[in-house]
Amino acid sequence: MAEAAHRRTGSRSDDRRSADQLFNRELDHLPPEARWREWMHRVEATIFAASEPVTRETLARIVGKGCSIDLLIDDIREELRGRPYDLVAVAGGWKHLTRPAYADAIRAAVGSDEKAAELTQSDVLVLMCIAYFQPITRAELSSFFGKEISRDFIGHLRGAGLIASGPRSPAPGAPYTYVTTKEFLLEFGLDTLRDLPDFEALEDAGLLSKEKLLAGDIPLAVEATSLDDDDMV
Template identity: 85%
Template sequence: MAEATHARRAKGRPDDGRSGDRLFDRELDHLPAEVRWREWMHRVEATIFAASEPVSRETLARIVGKSCSIDLLIDDIREELRGRPYDLIAVAGGWKHLTRPAYADAIRAAVGGNERAGDLTQSEVLVLMCIAYFQPITRGELSSFFGKEISRDLIGHLRGFGLIASGPRSPTPGAPYTYVTTKAFLLQFGFDTLRDLPDFEALEDAGLLSKEKLLAGDIMPDFSGGEGEDAAIAGDE
């Protein structure tokens, strides 16, 4: 037994009784610099590939050396993925492998797809956009913003998709709940943080928003095409 322990120490391995962090070699000091960098790249890419959710910088820092730049490592991985049908994207506060938009139709034709965003009505998209830009915001404030009652059903639909959640209570009389967007919202729309939301000028250029109509409180869609969307907005208290 003593000989086995001595042999482990002679090879530079810690005892089995020590912490798991000490058992894992992050620094790889015994490797040449180029080989060490390549191994860190492989570790990071494998970890992100295996994860179902975006992997944070803090998580990746556990598997590479203290002197390693995560950003430079990601840049090198992305360079190697150039020309591949998928990429490494910063989204929802971490990194995730995502297929390139050019292959969306092929993927949908082969295996279907997540239609979460496509299932939203125009009214719901506008309300979600308003929450994203002005959060935390109450249902009453949303109703005032659009000049039309925003129903609990509409809010519940967005919550059901996991795109919004309850925020802090408002300091206004009655202390109503506010609503904020979620990590799922960032992931669904491909944003790393809320700072990545396009500015109003970009939305205007894309024809998605008119600043004049916004200031006039006239940006709700035309509900004349059917009663379904109208009912989705005009719920009771």
Template identity: 85%
Template sequence: MKTMAESARRRRGGAQGGDGRPNDHLFDRELDHLPPEARWREWMNRVEATIFAASEPVGREVLARIVGKSCSIDLLIDDIREELRGRPYDLVAVAGGWKHLTRPAYAEAIRSAFGTAASGSGRAKDLTQSEVLVLMCIAYFQPITRAELSSFFGKEISRDFVGHLRGADLIASGPRNPTPGAPYTYVTTKEFLLEFGLDTLRDLPDFEALEDAGLLSKEKLLAGDVMPDFVVDQDYVGVELDK
């Protein structure tokens, strides 16, 4: 026999499946009773509210649970971003999802108000230039072993050095290298994408194109003479909206 509480939840559309999410047959995703314009507006509101409430970037699969099957999430996001034009914040594609972030123009005001441009971790801002250069190397050439990193830079990259990057959650262990001893490799993490405002690793500046244009070389990298845009310009992704 159903309890009164269960019955009440069902009447409110709040019954949940085994994964804790509302059952699809109780949550109206399609909104067929609404005219097209009102339906699109409600989908926009749902998506924006969900992204605003989340502490992490919200992916496409999550958003697909709250809109109709025929809804184009990309077009919906485009319309939301258009409405946010002129506002001090935006929806940004980062780390495989979307997140509300303030615009770079307001980084200085936020820094003056709170003493920092970020309400998040600011992990990358605590790295030394050497650590940033090693992180950059891992990002471009992953999966890569510590010995390969040492060979690339012509000096020993210590376990403690790599451990600091791991402690910042910017890199993680990758697959074992198929060489004698099967050493661990290192790869960048989702937190790396989030920290540097990248949606995927494909958003890294093209290494070969930078080399061909004379803007990047191994010599410059080793000398510490280059800091790519994804390292320098972090303000856009550093400031979350307060929830």
């Protein structure tokens, strides 16, 4: 039985290799302008059809080896200028998204996206803290906010797919740490964590530091909007 499963797996791999060999990526028979146009169409069609952001590696399978994905994307976006949708870099790939200016019209027509996470202000504050300081433990989060961050609250964010367990902390007891996920990037429209506002610049300027925050040496702006008890259940 295991041998049969292995044969089926091998057969699927052979099929994929055969398909790759038959698929003409280079389009050498076309003049340069027509070749570039066809690559643009392939890339846009693939991103349009995908439910998740399409990575650079995936797009490289459908264009020539010497083709610049970034230049293709730039040309596609230029053609979409003035349209109500665009190609957006998010979560390590590209996704076809409507422009924010049309959000109200879309909601009026079809309602809100049921898959979108419903986040409270407390959720967002804790997520931002994890995003900047990851990997971070629940105890460190509690020290940051000056009140207990419950296991249930962490479970709520994990259940939404926005955070995951990171490496064990070297602190006594080796508690779990937490990190943000690809779903977090999607939720906040970020390509990578580097797109977060530059916290290092704030640290270099002496305005904020993780150590001082966790030691309680800096008054936290979040104290003015303290976490509701209902949110922390």
